[in-house]
Amino acid sequence: MSYPRSRLRALGAVGCVAALAVLAACSSGGSAGSSGSNSNSGTVTVAVVSNPLITDQMIPLTKSNFAKQYPGIKVKFATYTEGDLRAAIQRAISTHSYAFNVVMIGPYETPLFAKNGWLTNLSKQYIASDPGYGASDLLPPIAKSLSYKGDLYAVPFYGESSMMFYNKTLFQQAGLTMPHNPTWAQVEGFAAKLNQPGKVSGICLRGLAGWGDNMAALDTVVNTFGGQWFDMSWKPQLTSPPFVEATNFYVNLVRKYGEPGASNDSFNQLLTLYGQGKCAMWYDATVAATSIATTYPDVYKQTGYALAPVNKTKSSGWLWTWALGIPQGASDSGAAWKFMSWATSKQYAALVAAKDGWSAVPPGTRTSLYNNPKYQQAAKAFASITQESINSADPEHPTLNPVPYVGVQYVDIPQFESLGLTVGQQIAGAIAGTESVNQALQAGQSAASQYTPAQLSGG
Amino acid sequence: MTVLEDLAPPPEVEVKPRGVSRRERWQLRLPLLPALIYTIVVTQIPFLVTLWYSFQSYFWNTPAPAHFNGLANYKTVFTSPAFRGSLVRSVVMTVVAVIVAMILGVLFAVLLDRKFLGRSVVRTLMITPFLVMPAAAALVWAGPMLDPQFGLLNYLLQPFGIHHVAWLSTHALGSVIVVMIWQWTPFMTLILLAGLQGQPAETLEAAKVDGAGAFATFRELTLPHLRPYIELGVLLGSIYLINVFDAVRLMTNGGPGTSSTNLPFYLFQQVNNAFDIGAAAATGVVTVILTIIVATFALRMFARVFQFEEAGV
Numbered sequence: 001m002s003y004p005r006s007r008l009r010a011l012g013a014v015g016c017v018a019a020l021a022v023l024a025a026c027s028s029g030g031s032a033g034s035s036g037s038n039s040n041s042g043t044v045t046v047a048v049v050s051n052p053l054i055t056d057q058m059i060p061l062t063k064s065n066f067a068k069q070y071p072g073i074k075v076k077f078a079t080y081t082e083g084d085l086r087a088a089i090q091r092a093i094s095t096h097s098y099a100f101n102v103v104m105i106g107p108y109e110t111p112l113f114a115k116n117g118w119l120t121n122l123s124k125q126y127i128a129s130d131p132g133y134g135a136s137d138l139l140p141p142i143a144k145s146l147s148y149k150g151d152l153y154a155v156p157f158y159g160e161s162s163m164m165f166y167n168k169t170l171f172q173q174a175g176l177t178m179p180h181n182p183t184w185a186q187v188e189g190f191a192a193k194l195n196q197p198g199k200v201s202g203i204c205l206r207g208l209a210g211w212g213d214n215m216a217a218l219d220t221v222v223n224t225f226g227g228q229w230f231d232m233s234w235k236p237q238l239t240s241p242p243f244v245e246a247t248n249f250y251v252n253l254v255r256k257y258g259e260p261g262a263s264n265d266s267f268n269q270l271l272t273l274y275g276q277g278k279c280a281m282w283y284d285a286t287v288a289a290t291s292i293a294t295t296y297p298d299v300y301k302q303t304g305y306a307l308a309p310v311n312k313t314k315s316s317g318w319l320w321t322w323a324l325g326i327p328q329g330a331s332d333s334g335a336a337w338k339f340m341s342w343a344t345s346k347q348y349a350a351l352v353a354a355k356d357g358w359s360a361v362p363p364g365t366r367t368s369l370y371n372n373p374k375y376q377q378a379a380k381a382f383a384s385i386t387q388e389s390i391n392s393a394d395p396e397h398p399t400l401n402p403v404p405y406v407g408v409q410y411v412d413i414p415q416f417e418s419l420g421l422t423v424g425q426q427i428a429g430a431i432a433g434t435e436s437v438n439q440a441l442q443a444g445q446s447a448a449s450q451y452t453p454a455q456l457s458g459g
Numbered sequence: 460m461t462v463l464e465d466l467a468p469p470p471e472v473e474v475k476p477r478g479v480s481r482r483e484r485w486q487l488r489l490p491l492l493p494a495l496i497y498t499i500v501v502t503q504i505p506f507l508v509t510l511w512y513s514f515q516s517y518f519w520n521t522p523a524p525a526h527f528n529g530l531a532n533y534k535t536v537f538t539s540p541a542f543r544g545s546l547v548r549s550v551v552m553t554v555v556a557v558i559v560a561m562i563l564g565v566l567f568a569v570l571l572d573r574k575f576l577g578r579s580v581v582r583t584l585m586i587t588p589f590l591v592m593p594a595a596a597a598l599v600w601a602g603p604m605l606d607p608q609f610g611l612l613n614y615l616l617q618p619f620g621i622h623h624v625a626w627l628s629t630h631a632l633g634s635v636i637v638v639m640i641w642q643w644t645p646f647m648t649l650i651l652l653a654g655l656q657g658q659p660a661e662t663l664e665a666a667k668v669d670g671a672g673a674f675a676t677f678r679e680l681t682l683p684h685l686r687p688y689i690e691l692g693v694l695l696g697s698i699y700l701i702n703v704f705d706a707v708r709l710m711t712n713g714g715p716g717t718s719s720t721n722l723p724f725y726l727f728q729q730v731n732n733a734f735d736i737g738a739a740a741a742t743g744v745v746t747v748i749l750t751i752i753v754a755t756f757a758l759r760m761f762a763r764v765f766q767f768e769e770a771g772v
Contacts, residue, residue: 083731083732084731087730087731087732087734090519090520090734091519091734094519094520094521094522094734095519112520116521116522117522118522197623198622198623207628207715208712208714209712209713209714209715209716259607259608260607260608260623260624260625260628261606261607261608261625261626261627261628262625262628263625263628263714263715263716264625264627264628264711264712264714264715273608278608414518414520414521417520417732417733417734418732418733418734418735421728421732421733425713425714425715425716425717426716428714428715428716429714429715429716429717429718430716431628431715432625432628432629432631432714432715432716432718433628433629434715434716434718435716440716
């Protein structure tokens with residue numbers, strides 16, 4: 001009988017199909033080409049996040065302008081959603097595959113990567129010899145968030161805090177007034193009055209699992225309720241009363257008055273919903289104002305803005321920026337800097353203004369933009385509140401009590417990438433109603449407890 | 460497909476061919492060698508590397524180089540509730556999808572076996588879901604079909620008082636299974652239709668003459684005749700559906716929470732979100748072992764099906 005032998009062979013084959021799936025990821029190609037001695041030629045491969053300001057603006061402008069200005073430099077884009085972008089960059093950088101010579105990262109990645117020696121020191125290498133770049137013009141909180149030991153390791157394309165967007169017409173009709181600095185209790189009251197199931201949601205909030213998705217919004221609520229991820233001795237605090245209270249508040253708010261299917265929604269989905277008039281209020285990134293202004297002019301006219309709602313702290317907005325950095329050892333780095341400095345320059349802002357108007361300019365990076373009378377005029381509705389939100393975010397003191405970590409809507413440790421996702425999944429489950437908030441936070445607490453304080457603080 | 464190829468040769472092949480010298484045998488085998496070497500390179504070497512990684516502590520988000528850490532990764536896998544949960548969901552998804560697709564497949568096959576006007580058009584339409592790319596199908600279901608605000612399903616159900624149901628949040632696992640069934644019912648139908656066409660008309664006529672009703676004929680004659688085809692469909696369906704990734708990734712991203720995370724997606728997340736290469740490799744190895752156990756039973760059944768065929772039933 002041939003049976004036993006052929007079975008063995010068959011089983012080996014079945015096994016390897018599964019094994020292939022694991023390893024496909026490990027064999028990413030990419031080679032370091034010629035070194036970038038000539039900065040006016042070369043190939044620049046940029047990994048970017050698929051947000052509107054990048055896909056609708058940066059990429060087309062690169063093709064129509066940068067390519068003409070520097071015909072020797074070929075720019076290629078790889079576009080990812082936020083979660084996939086992090087994975088692709090992490091993979092490329094840590095395995096030194098040099099798949100990208102420019103990566104889009106933020107205040108979470110920049111200091112961690114810089115500490116590991118994975119990024120080029122931009123201040124020393126390029127900015128020092130490029131006085132026209134004007135690094136001193138960058139908004140101080142943004143520049144600080146992209147620095148490690150005082151040097152810039154990434155330059156910001158746009159910067160953001162979080163704030164409340166609301167529909168002035170609906171508020172007027174209901175006889176409500178949104179204060180400039182609302183509390184979460186007030187917001188809950190408004191949401192209850194404005195919610196019309198099936199037509200307009202009282203408030204639109206992020207529910208999609210991910211530390212940069214639902215956890216970003218929830219963390220700001222946790223902070224202002226006095227909660228924190230870890231205490232000063234790095235003990236996880238996810239089941240502490242303020243954390244539980246804040247999470248219950250957030251989950252109940254979105255379950256009662258939020259958009260249906262919230263557990264699948266993040267920035268891009270909510271922007272569409274809000275733009276179609278399906279949200280009376282929307283708490284999200286300040287940069288959404290720019291997208292609303294350019295993509296949804298009708299809704300833009302009705303939109304009012306308020307600071308991130310608070311409870312126990314004075315302010316609660318997050319701080320984020322999508323910035324560009326060069327992986328250490330990448331090829332054609334001179335050409336890469338040419339591209340980066342162009343995309344983050346004042347000249348780029350003027351280019352956008354000439355094409356789409358000043359209100360479409362990427363916000364939140366340069367002081368000069370906010371001092372520009374033309375921008376002040378065009379983006380009158382949201383310019384000053386954006387600047388105010390960014391300036392009041394304090395990543396070093398995010399909540400009531402002192403914390404051992406840096407970060408408003410994240411914890412700047414390598415373990416947070418996985419931990420933030422795990423907790424985000426649990427919260428998404430609670431929002432969808434597949435589990436209770438207490439169960440979700442218990443699971444989060446035990447996920448956080450698998451790390452020792454030494455691991456967490458050692459980085 | 461490897462499974463099929465390996466089992467296809469009948470037992471006679473193993474009988475030592477007399478009168479053929481060792482050299483001649485090698486000459487016969489020679490043309491197969493490139494394919495064999497290729498297969499080994501693309502399947503066995505990655506598997507060995509995976510095995511090696513599964514004993515390493517290797518994270519993409521720390522600069523520390525990979526180092527040996529014994530069985531720690533396996534301990535993580537077996538003690539992780541997330542792994543057990545996704546294992547259970549994988550089994551539930553596969554079993555439910557295969558059984559429902561098979562029941563629907565029998566139903567459609569019997570209907571499509573009758574002669575009626577426009578049968579070929581209807582048959583083609585029936586098969587279409589199987590021809591649509593899984594990723595495209597998942598996106599169409601996630602967006603235009605199931606969206607809580609703009610979805611077609613909610614629109615159609617509105618007259619019945621059901622509206623604004625966020626299917627992908629409240630019934631995530633169910634939605635994914637429905638799409639799996641939608642895609643695989645045509646496959647089952649096709650296999651069974653082939654089986655039905657092999658059913659001798661005389662037997663059916665004889666049953667009619669003996670006064671058997673339609674249902675009795677189906678139960679006593681058609682179903683036993685279809686048995687090997689049903690087993691084949693169930694086997695092939697299970698092998699493919701246990702690996703479903705597209706629908707999970709594109710429709711629910713494993714969520715909400717982990718409510719629709721199956722094994723392939725869990726493995727993907729360990730690499731892509733936790734950057735824990737060691738634990739991911741260990742998960743892969745454990746998955747392989749479990750698949751081998753399942754496949755052993757399935758193959759035994761498969762072998763029986765073929766014996767059944769040869770016996771001429």
